[in-house]
Amino acid sequence: MSRPKRFLSGVQPSGALHLGNYFGAIREHIRLQEQGEAFYFIADYHALTTIRTLPDGADRKAPAADLKQYIFDVAVTYLACGLDPSRAVLFRQSDVPEVCELTWLLMTVTPMADLENATSYRDKIERGKAADAGLFTYPVLMAADILAQDADVVPVGKDQKQHVEMTRDFASKFNRAFKSEVFKLPEHKFGEAPYVPGTDGAKMSKSYGNSIGIFDEGKPLEKAVMGIKTDSLPLEAPKNPDTCTVFTLYKLMATPAEQDALAAKYRAGGMGYGVAKQALLAKINEYFAPMREKRKALMADPGEVHRVLKDGAEKARANTRAVLDRARRACGLA
Numbered sequence: 001m002s003r004p005k006r007f008l009s010g011v012q013p014s015g016a017l018h019l020g021n022y023f024g025a026i027r028e029h030i031r032l033q034e035q036g037e038a039f040y041f042i043a044d045y046h047a048l049t050t051i052r053t054l055p056d057g058a059d060r061k062a063p064a065a066d067l068k069q070y071i072f073d074v075a076v077t078y079l080a081c082g083l084d085p086s087r088a089v090l091f092r093q094s095d096v097p098e099v100c101e102l103t104w105l106l107m108t109v110t111p112m113a114d115l116e117n118a119t120s121y122r123d124k125i126e127r128g129k130a131a132d133a134g135l136f137t138y139p140v141l142m143a144a145d146i147l148a149q150d151a152d153v154v155p156v157g158k159d160q161k162q163h164v165e166m167t168r169d170f171a172s173k174f175n176r177a178f179k180s181e182v183f184k185l186p187e188h189k190f191g192e193a194p195y196v197p198g199t200d201g202a203k204m205s206k207s208y209g210n211s212i213g214i215f216d217e218g219k220p221l222e223k224a225v226m227g228i229k230t231d232s233l234p235l236e237a238p239k240n241p242d243t244c245t246v247f248t249l250y251k252l253m254a255t256p257a258e259q260d261a262l263a264a265k266y267r268a269g270g271m272g273y274g275v276a277k278q279a280l281l282a283k284i285n286e287y288f289a290p291m292r293e294k295r296k297a298l299m300a301d302p303g304e305v306h307r308v309l310k311d312g313a314e315k316a317r318a319n320t321r322a323v324l325d326r327a328r329r330a331c332g333l334a
């Protein structure tokens with residue numbers, strides 16, 4: 001009997017996660033645990049290429065302490081948002097060190113030109129920034145992460161499709177070079193991730209300073225929501241909900257009936273944007289309240305979080321060792 005379809009994705013621990021992360025990836029990942037075997041890793045090896053120079057810490061004095069906290073925060077966020085350790089595997093990338101040896105084996109068949117054309121590397125060079133070898137070989141480590149778990153499907157955003165294509169290419173080159181079907185070729189999967197605007201209307205991002213945290217509440221949340229940029233139409237004027245950041249965010253959490261009711265108020269006129277912002281604030285509080293409570297319980301019991309990561313690492317490492325053994329035998333290293 002064949003095993004269920006296996007999903008694999010990773011998230012970099014680079015600070016507090018926001019609504020864009022939740023609606024763009026986390027929510028989809030939680031759904032997939034009901035559809036097959038779900039493996040999610042916290043990409044701390046990958047984070048080493050950026051942790052020293054994140055926008056909120058250009059002169060960071062303790063990158064090690066920051067990274068540990070970010071890793072823990074990501075784990076707590078996934079668990080608070082609904083990841084079920086009995087259905088999905090959550091683990092730290094660095095708890096599976098065999099992935100580094102797998103990366104080296106893949107690099108022996110990886111053309112330099114492929115890495116030079118990788119989006120993550122090319123974009124940084126085009127912006128005139130220095131790129132280290134870690135960023136240059138980033139796609140190979142990512143390929144190793146995917147192949148190490150024998151993943152069938154990798155859920156990605158459209159801007160990340162190239163990474164899955166490169167993974168398939170590296171795996172195919174290795175299989176041909178060593179005349180053995182070592183690696184399974186994964187498929188990409190575009191999720192139903194909506195566009196999530198930030199408080200200034202641009203895409204929500206920590207680096208843009210326009211984000212609303214998943215677990216923000218009280219005064220910080222109120223300040224962020226009430227500070228969302230809107231146009232200058234007078235109160236009595238009809239307004240277009242389809243071009244309003246406030247309404248776009250509201251739609252992510254509201255029922256169809258709630259969306260229709262607020263949209264009607266926009267179009268009728270006589271409503272100021274402050275009313276819409278209050279509706280959004282109430283909806284955020286309602287939607288994320290259970291997750292906030294779950295997070296508080298997890299923060300009070302860090303041992304449970306570390307247990308989940310430890311158990312996840314054992315499962316992920318077993319898969320990786322099996323894949324690495326196949327690769328070593330194919331190369332003659334066994």
